[in-house]
Amino acid sequence: MTIKNRVILVTGSAKRVGKCIALTLAEKGANVIVNYNTSEKEAQGVTEEIKKFGVKSIAIRANVSKADEVKSMIEQIVKEFGYLHILVNNAAVFFKTPFETLSEKDWDINIDINLKGTFLCSKYVADIMLKQKEGKIINIGDWSGIRPYTNYIPYCVSKAGVIALTKALAKTLAPDIQVNCILPGPIILPEDFSEKEREQIISDVPLKKMGSPDDIAATAAFLIEGSDFITGGMYAVDGGRLIS
Ligand SMILES: NC(=O)c1ccc[n+]([C@@H]2O[C@H](COP(=O)([O-])OP(=O)(O)OC[C@H]3O[C@@H](n4cnc5c(N)ncnc54)[C@H](OP(=O)(O)O)[C@@H]3O)[C@@H](O)[C@H]2O)c1
DSSP, X not given: OOOTTOEEXXXXXXXXXXXXXXXHHHHTTOEEEEEESSOHHHHHHHHHHHHTTTSOEEEEEOOTTOHHHHXXXXXXXXXXXXXXXXXXXXXXXXXXXXXXXXXXXXXXXXXXXXXXXHHHHHHHHHHHHHHHTOEEEEEEOOGGGTSOOTTBXXXXXXXXXXXXXXXXXXHHHTTTEEEEEEEEOSSSOOTTOOHHHHHHHHHHSTTOSOOOHHHHHHHHHHHHHTOSSOOSOEEEESTTGGGO
8 A cells, every 4th residue: 555645544643653653654645634632732733744745634632532532533534534544543641550559540541542542443444444445554552562561560451452452453354454563662761761761671672772753653654555465463663672
């Protein structure tokens, strides 16, 4: 599938990794919808950057964990663009949940946004893609969905769910729609991580460095334009973290 002239929704793309994916795909000629939840100003800024590539872009607020908000976002996209060819499920939360203080609320937030949000966006977008008889869904998982780390149980479980969901959707939506999952390693750490934590993380990575958002965006671009014979796949972009 080509990227040029496609209509692409990237969830949670006002900042950080999602923003880089949105800009990379726009630079390759796609019309990109920037979804956000709270970062309206940043999302509008990304649409302005995207438009400089000569493509269309709008920002839409929707909490991906709410079915009615996701449904109305998808309806708005189809109304304005006519099609929706590619969905990148990037929106997520990531915060420490030590076992001793882990609450039901922590559990629900992680599962609702990271897993149910990925499901809801995929469900409503797939309904459109099935009618179009083409489409690609790229889920942003995490290597920790395969090898969970401590202090983040609900997050790791949500990302394990995203891996299972990727495989289930790939089977369900074949042959017209391809569904794949990228498993990033450390790319951009949360702002509250110390320099010591950063050094420890880098030393655990066989390639001895952090990844960059460009590594994730390039992999997303590859899954769109590199081959149409890939579905149900997991792509670790983790500096070898999974094999360490
Ligand atoms: N950063 C890394 O090193 C790393 C490593 C492994 C995996 N990943 C995965 O890669 C993806 C991007 O990582 P990141 O660090 O850039 O993510 P992030 O900064 O933690 O979150 C990205 C965006 O998700 C949005 N979001 C959160 N809850 C939402 C909701 N209910 N509805 C809609 N949007 C919501 C936020 O939008 P608003 O700001 O608008 O609220 C936020 O800007 C995530 O799936 C993450 O799990 C990242």
